[in-house]
Amino acid sequence: MTALLDVTDLHKTFGSGEAETRVLRGLSLTLAKGEMAALLGPSGSGKSTLLTILGTLMKPTSGRYTMLGRDLASADERALTEFRNRHIGFVFQFHNLLPDFTALENVIFPTAVREGRESAEARARGRELLVRMGLAARIDFPTAKLSGGQKQRVAVARALMNRPELVLADEPTGNLDRESAMQVMDLIAEINREEGTTFLISTHDEKIADLCRRQIVLGDGVVTG
Amino acid sequence: MLYALKIATRYLTASKAQTALLVLGVAVGVFIFIFMSALIGGLAEFIVSRTVGDISHVTIEAEERDPAVLITGEGHVLAVIEPGGSRTATLSEAEAFLPLMASVPGVVAVSPQITGAGFLTRGGQVAQVSVNGLEPGRESAIVNLRSYMVEGSERLGSGIVVLGESLAEEMSLRLGQTLRLQSSGGASAVLTLGGIYDTGNGTIDGSSVFVSLATARTLFALPQGVTRIEIKLSDVNAAGPIAERISALTGLDAVPWTDGAEQLMEALDAQAQTGYFLKTFALITIVIGVASALLLSTYRRRPEIGIMRAMGAGRAFVIFVFVMQGALVGLLGGMSGAALGYLALLPFPPREAFEPGTLPIDITQGSYGLAITLTVIGAILASILPARSAARVDPVTAIGP
Numbered sequence: 001m002t003a004l005l006d007v008t009d010l011h012k013t014f015g016s017g018e019a020e021t022r023v024l025r026g027l028s029l030t031l032a033k034g035e036m037a038a039l040l041g042p043s044g045s046g047k048s049t050l051l052t053i054l055g056t057l058m059k060p061t062s063g064r065y066t067m068l069g070r071d072l073a074s075a076d077e078r079a080l081t082e083f084r085n086r087h088i089g090f091v092f093q094f095h096n097l098l099p100d101f102t103a104l105e106n107v108i109f110p111t112a113v114r115e116g117r118e119s120a121e122a123r124a125r126g127r128e129l130l131v132r133m134g135l136a137a138r139i140d141f142p143t144a145k146l147s148g149g150q151k152q153r154v155a156v157a158r159a160l161m162n163r164p165e166l167v168l169a170d171e172p173t174g175n176l177d178r179e180s181a182m183q184v185m186d187l188i189a190e191i192n193r194e195e196g197t198t199f200l201i202s203t204h205d206e207k208i209a210d211l212c213r214r215q216i217v218l219g220d221g222v223v224t225g
Numbered sequence: 226m227l228y229a230l231k232i233a234t235r236y237l238t239a240s241k242a243q244t245a246l247l248v249l250g251v252a253v254g255v256f257i258f259i260f261m262s263a264l265i266g267g268l269a270e271f272i273v274s275r276t277v278g279d280i281s282h283v284t285i286e287a288e289e290r291d292p293a294v295l296i297t298g299e300g301h302v303l304a305v306i307e308p309g310g311s312r313t314a315t316l317s318e319a320e321a322f323l324p325l326m327a328s329v330p331g332v333v334a335v336s337p338q339i340t341g342a343g344f345l346t347r348g349g350q351v352a353q354v355s356v357n358g359l360e361p362g363r364e365s366a367i368v369n370l371r372s373y374m375v376e377g378s379e380r381l382g383s384g385i386v387v388l389g390e391s392l393a394e395e396m397s398l399r400l401g402q403t404l405r406l407q408s409s410g411g412a413s414a415v416l417t418l419g420g421i422y423d424t425g426n427g428t429i430d431g432s433s434v435f436v437s438l439a440t441a442r443t444l445f446a447l448p449q450g451v452t453r454i455e456i457k458l459s460d461v462n463a464a465g466p467i468a469e470r471i472s473a474l475t476g477l478d479a480v481p482w483t484d485g486a487e488q489l490m491e492a493l494d495a496q497a498q499t500g501y502f503l504k505t506f507a508l509i510t511i512v513i514g515v516a517s518a519l520l521l522s523t524y525r526r527r528p529e530i531g532i533m534r535a536m537g538a539g540r541a542f543v544i545f546v547f548v549m550q551g552a553l554v555g556l557l558g559g560m561s562g563a564a565l566g567y568l569a570l571l572p573f574p575p576r577e578a579f580e581p582g583t584l585p586i587d588i589t590q591g592s593y594g595l596a597i598t599l600t601v602i603g604a605i606l607a608s609i610l611p612a613r614s615a616a617r618v619d620p621v622t623a624i625g626p
Contacts, residue, residue, distance in 0.1 A: 052621055057535060082537070082539075084537050085538075086537070090535055096528070098529055098532060098533070099239075110536045110537055113537055113542060114537060115228075116226055116228050117228050118228065118231070162537075
C-alpha cells in the first residue's frame with residue numbers, strides 16, 4: 001500500500017532543565033493510505049502528543065515528518081494551517097463543536113473558512129454527511145441541544161467535510177456510552193471502507209481498538225508494538 | 226470576508242445581554258459626544274449672534290488722505306494742511322460698486338452710510354451723539370432697528386430722526402417733538418423725532434441717532450459719495466473670505482468683523498478646545514469599553530478560537546472576526562447614540578429662537594456623521610488588541626484534553 005505519512009526519529013521535549021519532559025523519544029511510524037489504525041498505550045506514553053504533531057498543531061523538537069510528500073516538520077505556520085484544513089480532519093474526545101452554531105454550520109466550517117463563505121456546494125455536502133451520520137432531523141439544530149453521541153457524530157461529519165486523506169481521532173468514544181460509541185465507530189469504519197480515508201484513533205478501549213485493522217502501541221515515547 | 230462577518234455577528238447575537246450592554250455603553254459615549262457638539266456649537270452660535278448679529282460683518286471705510294503739503298523746489302515744507310475734526314474722506318465712487326457687492330454670494334444686505342459726530346440740542350440740553358445717515362428703506366439692513374422700536378417708526382424720511390430710549394429719556398424727548406442736530410463741521414438741521422428704539426446696548430441707545438442719507442449729506446457737507454459701507458452676511462463665520470473677495474472685486478479695503486474681535490475669537494476658540502477635550506474623553510471611554518469587553522470575550526471564547534484554528538482558520542481570519550465585532554459594536558452603538566442624541570436635542574428651540582436663560586443647543590451641530598465615523602474607527606482600533614490576542618491563542622492549549 002502507498003504510504004500516506006511517514007515519521008522518523010521523532011522527538012518532542014517540553015520544558016527545560018529540571019522541568020524537562022521528553023514525551024517522544026525517537027518515534028518512527030508509517031501510515032498507509034486507507035489504513036484504520038488504533039493508537040494504544042498507557043497515559044503519558046505520548047499518544048496525544050503524537051496526534052497533535054501529526055495534526056500539524058504542534059512541531060516536533062526534532063525528527064522528520066512527511067505527509068503526501070510534503071515536509072511538515074519544517075513548514076511555516078501558514079502553510080501548516082492550509083495543509084491541515086485541506087488534508088487532515090480531527091475528532092476530539094469532547095467533540096469541541098462551536099456552541100453558538102447549528103450542526104450544519106459546524107460541519108461546513110472547515111470548507112467555509114477556506115472559501116470565505118458558506119457555498120451551496122458546501123451546504124449540500126454538509127447535509128449529505130449529517131444524513132449519513134443519522135442526523136437528518138438535527139441538521140439545523142443548535143449543537144447545545146444535541147446529545148453527547150449526536151455531537152460526536154457531528155464532529156465526525158465535520159472531520160470529513162473537506163474529504164481529508166487523514167482523520168486523527170483522540171479518544172473519540174471516551175465520553176460516550178457503549179451504544180453511542182459503537183455507532184460512532186461503525187460510521188468511522190464505514191467511511192474508511194467506502195472512501196478510503198485513513199483513520200488513526202487514539203484509545204484506551206481494547207474493544208474499540210479491536211475494530212481497527214492495525215494496532216499501534218506506544219510506550220515511553222516510542223512505538224513498541 | 227463575509228464568513229468572518231457572519232461569525233462575528235453570531236458571537237454578538239449569541240450573548241444578547243452582554244452585547245446590548247456594550248452597545249449601550251458606546252451609545253452613551255456617542256450621546257455625550259453629540260450633546261457636547263450641539264451645546265458647544267450652539268453656544269458659539271449664540272454668543273456670535275448676540276455679539277455680532279447687529280453689527281456690520283464686513284465694513285468698507287473711506288481712508289483719510291495724507292495731509293496736503295506745500296514743498297519748495299529744495300524740498301523744504303512750507304505749509305501743511307492739518308486734518309480737521311470733521312470727516313472729509315469719502316468713498317466717492319464706491320456707490321457704483323453697491324450692486325456688485327450685493328451680488329457676492331453670502332451677502333444679505335449692503336448699507337451705504339454717512340457717519341460722523343454731532344450734537345443734539347433741545348432747549349438748553351445738549352448731548353454729544355454719533356450720527357448715522359442711512360438710506361431710507363434700508364434702516365434695518367445692519368442693526369435690525371425695526372425689531373427694537375418701542376415708539377414710532379424706524380422709517381427715515383426727510384427731516385426725521387430716530388434715537389435710543391435712554392437718550393430720549395435723558396433729554397425728555399417725546400415722539401413728534403423737534404430738535405436740532407448739529408454736525409461737528411457746524412452745519413445743523415431741525416429734525417422731528419420719528420421713532421425711539423431700545424436695543425439693550427447702552428452705547429447705541431445712549432448716543433446713536435439715525436437720520437436719512439440726504440439729511441446726513443447736508444449735515445456733513447457731502448453732496449456725493451458715502452463715508453462707510455456696511456455689509457451683512459448670512460454666515461458671520463464667512464466674513465474673512467467674503468471681505469477678501471469684495472476687496473478683490475472693488476479694489477476697496479473691506480475689513481471683516483473678526484479683525485477687531487480677537488478677544489471674542491480667542492474665547493470661542495477656548496470654548497471649542499474645551500469641547501474637543503470633552504469629546505475626546507467620550508471617545509476614549511468608548512475605546513476602553515469596547516477593548517475591555519472584547520478582551521473578556523476573547524478569554525471566554527479561547528476554546529472556540531482553538532477549535533477554529535485546528536479546523537484550518539488562519540490568524541488573519543481570527544483577527545478579522547474580532548475586528549468585525551468591534552466594528553459592528555461601534556456602528557450599532559454609534560447609530561443608537563446618534564439617534565438618542567438627536568431625539569434628546571429635539572425639544573430644544575432652534576438656533577433662531579435662542580432665548581437668554583435657556584441652553585443654546587443647536588441640533589444641527591450634533592456632528593452625527595462624525596460621531597458615528599469616529600466611533601466605528603475607535604471601536605475598530607479598540608478591537609485590534611483583543612483580536613491579536615485571540616489570533617495568538619494556541620489551539621493545543623485552548624482545546625485542551
